[in-house]
Amino acid sequence: MSMNSSESVEMYVKSVAELGGDRQPVPIGRVAERMDVTPVSANEMMKRLGSQGYIEHQMYKGVLLTRAGLTMANNIIRRQRLWECFLVDKLKLDWARSHELACDLEHATAEEVVEALVSYLGSPTHCPHGNPIPEADSQELLETGVLLSELATGHSGRILAIRPESHEVLAYLHHRMLLPGTEVTVVEAAPLQGPLTLHMNDQEVVLGLNLASLVLIEELCCP
Amino acid sequence: MSMNSSESVEMYVKSVAELGGDRQPVPIGRVAERMDVTPVSANEMMKRLGSQGYIEHQMYKGVLLTRAGLTMANNIIRRQRLWECFLVDKLKLDWARSHELACDLEHATAEEVVEALVSYLGSPTHCPHGNPIPEADSQELLETGVLLSELATGHSGRILAIRPESHEVLAYLHHRMLLPGTEVTVVEAAPLQGPLTLHMNDQEVVLGLNLASLVLIEELCCP
DNA sequence: TCGTAGTATAAGGTATACCTTATACCTCTA
DNA sequence: TAGAGGTATAAGGTATACCTTATACTACGA
Numbered sequence: 001m002s003m004n005s006s007e008s009v010e011m012y013v014k015s016v017a018e019l020g021g022d023r024q025p026v027p028i029g030r031v032a033e034r035m036d037v038t039p040v041s042a043n044e045m046m047k048r049l050g051s052q053g054y055i056e057h058q059m060y061k062g063v064l065l066t067r068a069g070l071t072m073a074n075n076i077i078r079r080q081r082l083w084e085c086f087l088v089d090k091l092k093l094d095w096a097r098s099h100e101l102a103c104d105l106e107h108a109t110a111e112e113v114v115e116a117l118v119s120y121l122g123s124p125t126h127c128p129h130g131n132p133i134p135e136a137d138s139q140e141l142l143e144t145g146v147l148l149s150e151l152a153t154g155h156s157g158r159i160l161a162i163r164p165e166s167h168e169v170l171a172y173l174h175h176r177m178l179l180p181g182t183e184v185t186v187v188e189a190a191p192l193q194g195p196l197t198l199h200m201n202d203q204e205v206v207l208g209l210n211l212a213s214l215v216l217i218e219e220l221c222c223p
Numbered sequence: 224m225s226m227n228s229s230e231s232v233e234m235y236v237k238s239v240a241e242l243g244g245d246r247q248p249v250p251i252g253r254v255a256e257r258m259d260v261t262p263v264s265a266n267e268m269m270k271r272l273g274s275q276g277y278i279e280h281q282m283y284k285g286v287l288l289t290r291a292g293l294t295m296a297n298n299i300i301r302r303q304r305l306w307e308c309f310l311v312d313k314l315k316l317d318w319a320r321s322h323e324l325a326c327d328l329e330h331a332t333a334e335e336v337v338e339a340l341v342s343y344l345g346s347p348t349h350c351p352h353g354n355p356i357p358e359a360d361s362q363e364l365l366e367t368g369v370l371l372s373e374l375a376t377g378h379s380g381r382i383l384a385i386r387p388e389s390h391e392v393l394a395y396l397h398h399r400m401l402l403p404g405t406e407v408t409v410v411e412a413a414p415l416q417g418p419l420t421l422h423m424n425d426q427e428v429v430l431g432l433n434l435a436s437l438v439l440i441e442e443l444c445c446p
Numbered sequence: 447t448c449g450t451a452g453t454a455t456a457a458g459g460t461a462t463a464c465c466t467t468a469t470a471c472c473t474c475t476a
Numbered sequence: 477t478a479g480a481g482g483t484a485t486a487a488g489g490t491a492t493a494c495c496t497t498a499t500a501c502t503a504c505g506a
Contacts, residue, residue, distance in 0.1 A: 008493065029452065041494055043454065048492095060453055060502050091339035101333055108327040116314035231463065252482065264464055266484065271462095283472050283483055 007107040010076050011035065012045050013054055016065055017073035018163075021055070022141045025062030067139065074134040074141065079106040081127035082117050088128040089121065095128055095179075096170035129170070130161025130180035130216070148184070148207075148215035149196070156185040157217035165214055176205055178215060230330040233299050234258065235268050236277055239288055240296035241386075244278070245364040248285030290362065297357040297364065302329040304350035305340050311351040312344065318351055319393035352393070353384030353403035353439070371407070371430075371438035372419070379408040380440035388437055399428055401438060
């Protein structure tokens with residue numbers, strides 16, 4: 001019962017959570033991609049995480065988070081999003097950069113710092129990218145909205161959140177003003193996984209489908 | 224020319240600086256003690272730091288910081304003391320705990336965060352324990368005041384700073400109200416490295432000599 | 447159903463950062 | 477000046493977290 005979760009272990013558990021490991025088995029190959037390691041390395045680590053009780057490995061299918069794993073993931077995500085709030089709201093740092101800066105800090109943050117940060121920030125509920133901040137030791141991974149990539153042509157919605165994959169993605173979306181709160185309408189969806197054409201802020205914006213799948217939308221029923 | 228300074232490397236360089244490696248050779252045994260590793264391990268690491276140009280090893284005498292080493296140490300100390308200010312002034316966390324909490328954060332802090340933190344905190348000049356915050360890339364390790372352990376009997380002074388060795392030490396001194404700003408008079412110095420008897424806040428306080436050597440004093444000429 | 451893409455495991459290697467044990471060596475003090 | 481205590485190095489071990497190469501196995505689509 002060692003409470004030794006190294007930075008590496010924490011990053012893997014967070015990755016599994018962000019790949020949906022709380023609901024469906026996540027293929028280890030996906031984890032390897034996300035962590036930028038070889039499948040062999042990811043496999044080794046999954047074995048370790050399994051023996052430490054954070055994941056359950058279904059052969060040839062993927063890994064699922066256990067309760068302990070989900071709790072750990074939520075606590076890491078909690079820390080990260082709180083730091084993002086601090087970096088953006090207080091330090092006025094770049095919205096797109098905040099994600100990776102917070103990722104460095106999240107592993108070095110004691111519980112008492114997290115709780116003090118919560119009060120200091122006024123108990124924020126969402127990070128600057130619109131993602132919900134889990135409660136401490138939460139067992140559920142909150143999901144908001146539908147993917148912009150799955151919004152039907154002609155339909156409208158308001159951007160709720162951006163899944164913060166990388167600095168690159170965030171900077172790109174920030175530059176096109178695809179930010180939480182913005183209203184968008186899908187004008188056209190090109191065939192063969194082609195890009196979406198969106199109407200927003202009285203402008204037309206063309207967005208790749210993979211990028212659109214990182215944008216979470218609250219569909220507006222009466223546009 | 225790799226800008227890879229691992230947490231371990233950073234901690235060793237900081238230790239050497241705090242042991243006076245900017246002025247006199249620090250015996251590697253002292254470094255080993257401070258880092259809580261064996262002399263053999265410290266020796267291995269000193270070899271690496273030497274090859275990376277952070278220290279200079281004088282055989283059987285000790286290690287000295289190079290320019291690069293001193294710059295690194297100052298930047299680490301700068302980060303730590305800034306975080307201490309944030310933790311104590313903004314988050315209202317424990318004065319004694321802030322040192323080690325900041326030590327965790329200091330290695331995970333990007334340059335842009337440091338600079339944003341400086342503005343946010345209003346460019347503080349000293350940490351909550353009274354130690355000066357070095358400028359970015361500073362080449363000089365600032366020293367303030369004289370050691371309380373070297374204050375002559377009968378003399379008075381004002382506490383400038385506490386050398387933050389450990390949580391234990393800080394908690395002890397905090398409990399006795401030995402804080403920056405307090406005025407103290409040395410009433411008696413027991414022989415054979417015995418404890419000091421101090422007069423402060425209309426009370427008598429007895430303090431071990433080793434502890435007194437962690438307290439920095441501005442001597443008051445006309446008590 | 448066959449093959450391929452993806453998944454699993456074995457074997458062996460690297461780098462970091464520690465450890466122990468043993469030996470040699472220097473410096474300083476009694 | 478001799479010995480003790482501290483310092484240096486060699487040799488070999490551990491754990492983590494990666495890697496490559498090779499082999500085997502599974503699942504799924506054509």
